[in-house]
Amino acid sequence: MKLTIDDVKTRFIKHLGGEHGSIYASPGRINLIGEHTDYNGGFVFPGAVTQGMIAEIRPNGTRTIRAYSIDLKDYDEFSIDDEKGPNASHFRYIFGVVREMMALGVPVEGFDTAFAGDVPNGAGMSSSAALESCYAFAINDLFGDNKIDKMTLAKVGQATEHKYIGVNCGIMDQFASIHGKKGNLMRLDCRSGEFEYFPWNPQGYKLVLINSCVKHELVGSPYNDRRNSCENVVKHIAAKHPERQIETLRDCTWEDLEEVKDEVGETDTKRAKYVLGEKDRVLAVCDALEAGDYEKVGEMMYQTHEGLSKDYEVSCEELDFLNEVARDCGVTGSRIMGGGFGGCTINLVADELYPNFVETAKAKFKEKYGKTPIVIDVVIGDGSRKLC
Numbered sequence: 136m137k138l139t140i141d142d143v144k145t146r147f148i149k150h151l152g153g154e155h156g157s158i159y160a161s162p163g164r165i166n167l168i169g170e171h172t173d174y175n176g177g178f179v180f181p182g183a184v185t186q187g188m189i190a191e192i193r194p195n196g197t198r199t200i201r202a203y204s205i206d207l208k209d210y211d212e213f214s215i216d217d218e219k220g221p222n223a224s225h226f227r228y229i230f231g232v233v234r235e236m237m238a239l240g241v242p243v244e245g246f247d248t249a250f251a252g253d254v255p256n257g258a259g260m261s262s263s264a265a266l267e268s269c270y271a272f273a274i275n276d277l278f279g280d281n282k283i284d285k286m287t288l289a290k291v292g293q294a295t296e297h298k299y300i301g302v303n304c305g306i307m308d309q310f311a312s313i314h315g316k317k318g319n320l321m322r323l324d325c326r327s328g329e330f331e332y333f334p335w336n337p338q339g340y341k342l343v344l345i346n347s348c349v350k351h352e353l354v355g356s357p358y359n360d361r362r363n364s365c366e367n368v369v370k371h372i373a374a375k376h377p378e379r380q381i382e383t384l385r386d387c388t389w390e391d392l393e394e395v396k397d398e399v400g401e402t403d404t405k406r407a408k409y410v411l412g413e414k415d416r417v418l419a420v421c422d423a424l425e426a427g428d429y430e431k432v433g434e435m436m437y438q439t440h441e442g443l444s445k446d447y448e449v450s451c452e453e454l455d456f457l458n459e460v461a462r463d464c465g466v467t468g469s470r471i472m473g474g475g476f477g478g479c480t481i482n483l484v485a486d487e488l489y490p491n492f493v494e495t496a497k498a499k500f501k502e503k504y505g506k507t508p509i510v511i512d513v514v515i516g517d518g519s520r521k522l523c
């Protein structure tokens with residue numbers, strides 16, 4: 136479904152009655168490289184996409200939220216003062232954001248809202264961050280005089296995942312959704328919070344996602360286990376080096392890992408090995424981009440896939456298959472994108488190879504798994520904003 140503002144406006148009046156409110160939008164994201172590095176204090180390289188979430192919101196002064204999900208055709212009402220909140224996750228995201236904004240001192244007074252999105256669910260393109268960021272941005276505007284800075288708004292979304300959904304995610308998705316800028320990727324240093332925009336206009340190449348449609352679900356998934364493994368390795372290294380300020384794997388070296396590998400065991404060692412490699416790859420990609428060396432960028436993407444599949448073990452058969460097809464078609468770079476456990480591959484492909492690649496990927500995947508994967512051409516769009 137291609138979402139329009141008019142669809143949202145029509146449904147808002149139909150389900151909530153009265154006058155129109157204000158309309159806000161927030162995007163999903165892609166990530167060129169830097170996967171599972173955010174909660175390890177490393178670098179990420181995301182960009183916002185043109186698919187996202189749109190919400191109409193009208194303050195109602197009743198200290199309740201009356202919310203309608205257009206996509207799920209589901210309605211609920213819940214108090215902003217009742218700590219329990221709603222059960223359905225699509226409403227919990229909103230509730231969590233409201234509670235976190237209230238904790239920051241924003242005088243939320245309740246609102247009526249209808250929302251819809253066109254970020255494919257479970258594709259690893261951060262549909263949930265789009266929803267959180269949309270409401271964080273809107274609440275700041277409607278109730279908070281826009282006093283809260285963007286990075287704090289991103290942290291509101293992240294805290295919502297941690298406290299209300301149970302996913303101990305990093306900051307990348309919410310950061311990208313809020314800060315996105317048309318035509319630009321962003322390199323974020325997740326330790327310092329510093330970031331820079333990188334114009335993304337590769338001459339002769341396209342970025343395309345192939346969605347395996349294997350449902351990626353981070354809730355209750357081994358995502359948190361991966362994070363725990365990394366933190367366990369850090370704990371062991373820090374204990375050996377009290378003189379150094381070791382907080383995350385960002386502060387650790389290959390020698391450090393070698394030193395603790397027997398203590399932490401094979402699995403945690405493999406997880407940390409992937410992260411240390413990825414830390415270096417993001418920086419190599421930045422240099423390669425500055426030099427216009429897309430072959431190098433692609434090589435790093437394949438290495439990331441390998442690491443995510445063999446060491447971090449967040450791939451699945453279908454994604455490994457799509458990666459192989461990309462390689463066979465001569466695609467410059469290809470890898471799993473996002474948290475893993477399903478979703479998309481992101482592919483950097485030369486213009487002249489693009490038609491053959493997408494057709495081959497669709498046909499081979501269909502032949503093997505009986506369904507056609509979805510091809511999504513990446514267009515880098517703007518971050519959270521008020522539409523009207």
Ligand code: GLA
Nearest residue numbers: 170171304305306307473474
């Ligand atoms: C999910 C999380 C992010 C990040 C990625 C993996 O999208 O929400 O914080 O950890 O996985 O890079």
